[in-house]
Amino acid sequence: MGKYFGTSGIREIFNEKLTPDLALSVGKALGTYLDGGTVVIGKDTRTSGDVIKSAVISGLLSTGVDVIDIGMAPTPLTGFAIKLYGADAGVTITASHNPPEYNGIKVWQANGMAYTPEMEIELEAIMDSGNFKKAPWNEIGTLRRADPREEYINEALKFVKLENSYTVVLDSGNGAGSIVSPYLQREMGNRVISLNSHPSGFFVRELEPNAKSLSALAKTVKAMKADVGIAHDGDADRIGVVDDEGNFVEYEVMLSLISGYMLRKFGKGKIVTTVDAGFALDDYVKPLGGEVIRTRVGDVAVAEELARYGGIFGGEPSGTWIIPQWNLTPDGIFAGALVLEMIDRLGPISELAKEVPRYVTLRAKIPCPNEKKAKAMEIIAREALKTFDYEGLIDIDGIRIENSDWWILFRPSGTEPIMRITLEAHTEEKAKELMEKAKRLVKKAISEA
Numbered sequence: 001m002g003k004y005f006g007t008s009g010i011r012e013i014f015n016e017k018l019t020p021d022l023a024l025s026v027g028k029a030l031g032t033y034l035d036g037g038t039v040v041i042g043k044d045t046r047t048s049g050d051v052i053k054s055a056v057i058s059g060l061l062s063t064g065v066d067v068i069d070i071g072m073a074p075t076p077l078t079g080f081a082i083k084l085y086g087a088d089a090g091v092t093i094t095a096s097h098n099p100p101e102y103n104g105i106k107v108w109q110a111n112g113m114a115y116t117p118e119m120e121i122e123l124e125a126i127m128d129s130g131n132f133k134k135a136p137w138n139e140i141g142t143l144r145r146a147d148p149r150e151e152y153i154n155e156a157l158k159f160v161k162l163e164n165s166y167t168v169v170l171d172s173g174n175g176a177g178s179i180v181s182p183y184l185q186r187e188m189g190n191r192v193i194s195l196n197s198h199p200s201g202f203f204v205r206e207l208e209p210n211a212k213s214l215s216a217l218a219k220t221v222k223a224m225k226a227d228v229g230i231a232h233d234g235d236a237d238r239i240g241v242v243d244d245e246g247n248f249v250e251y252e253v254m255l256s257l258i259s260g261y262m263l264r265k266f267g268k269g270k271i272v273t274t275v276d277a278g279f280a281l282d283d284y285v286k287p288l289g290g291e292v293i294r295t296r297v298g299d300v301a302v303a304e305e306l307a308r309y310g311g312i313f314g315g316e317p318s319g320t321w322i323i324p325q326w327n328l329t330p331d332g333i334f335a336g337a338l339v340l341e342m343i344d345r346l347g348p349i350s351e352l353a354k355e356v357p358r359y360v361t362l363r364a365k366i367p368c369p370n371e372k373k374a375k376a377m378e379i380i381a382r383e384a385l386k387t388f389d390y391e392g393l394i395d396i397d398g399i400r401i402e403n404s405d406w407w408i409l410f411r412p413s414g415t416e417p418i419m420r421i422t423l424e425a426h427t428e429e430k431a432k433e434l435m436e437k438a439k440r441l442v443k444k445a446i447s448e449a
């Protein structure tokens with residue numbers, strides 16, 4: 001991780017670490033790095049969005065780069081607009097699922113993929129050097145505004161088609177997805193009931209879609225006898241799903257189902273996922289001709305592997321899905337359209353989910369100050385063998401130890417001061433036992449770090 005950029009761009013509390021000055025510096029550095037061309041910029045619904053966006057725009061224009069400001073826009077709309085306008089890069093002003101006092105800056109490549117850590121380090125070097133390109137008065141970049149929503153919806157409708165109409169409850173979490181996702185679902189011919197769709201920057205529910213944060217969505221699906229519930233995080237690069245019986249569908253199950261659907265739709269091929277994904281995916285997609293490749297956590301790693309291997313689908317167990325036939329930007333809105341197409345072709349999710357093998361996945365978050373993370377991980381690596389009897393260790397991202405019937409991943413969050421534990425086992429009892437041991441190990445490591 002770099003000095004300013006974490007695993008998903010810059011993400012900090014507004015006016016603490018993320019100041020207008022820092023945003024200006026990012027704009028100037030990106031403009032210097034690009035040395036001409038055009039950048040698309042959009043923001044999510046956070047109250048600090050205009051402050052940060054204006055500063056980034058100002059920096060870009062000062063270097064002679066042209067800017068297309070698409071205003072409030074979910075991340076996937078910005079990714080789409082980069083390609084639509086033939087831009088050289090994109091910027092999203094978003095803190096994704098973080099609380100409302102946070103904001104962030106994430107930079108995207110011309111092909112819709114996020115900037116790689118290497119590219120971010122180059123930007124940081126320019127920021128620290130202060131050697132920004134300075135355009136003379138008559139070569140300053142031009143600023144124009146655009147709204148690509150209609151093009152996005154029309155293009156998506158060419159990819160995804162329904163034979164029947166469904167009732168969809170859509171919970172945008174007061175995020176930027178609210179200005180696109182319900183409209184796409186309606187244009188597909190569905191009856192849409194919107195929840196938390198006022199894009200105010202004041203969030204009614206926790207932004208991370210999970211069983212707890214989506215309890216209102218689950219109740220509404222049940223009460224309205226809807227066919228499905230769909231939810232997004234703050235910038236709608238992610239999707240959470242509630243089935244036709246009003247139950248939150250575990251991420252691992254949804255990842256298996258959609259991977260299977262993509263294999264049916266596009267034929268056999270590679271499915272790219274991350275080191276925190278469980279065994280179910282492999283077991284579910286194998287009979288459908290799918291081969292699973294695991295990579296580092298984060299959408300940029302998934303996008304890179306998709307581009308490298310020509311995979312047919314990429315997804316993280318966080319509900320971040322990349323559909324390469326559409327774009328290399330993670331897209332929770334297009335994902336929602338695909339989920340409806342899957343229901344249309346294969347049947348209700350409550351039925352489909354029964355075919356996905358179930359193992360027990362447990363996750364835990366342990367508070368850990370950022371400055372202690374590296375030392376704590378060293379201690380965990382050193383002590384793991386004393387605590388667990390494992391056969392393999394993968395350290396491409398965090399530490400994953402595994403046996404034939406269980407695995408545990410220890411990984412510091414790149415965006416929050418926490419240590420994550422993810423584990424999977426064949427039985428509830430075994431999973432709980434492993435989690436107890438894992439928590440003790442992590443707490444001990446943090447206290448000694």
Ligand code: MG
Nearest residue numbers: 096233235237
């Ligand atoms: Mg997000």
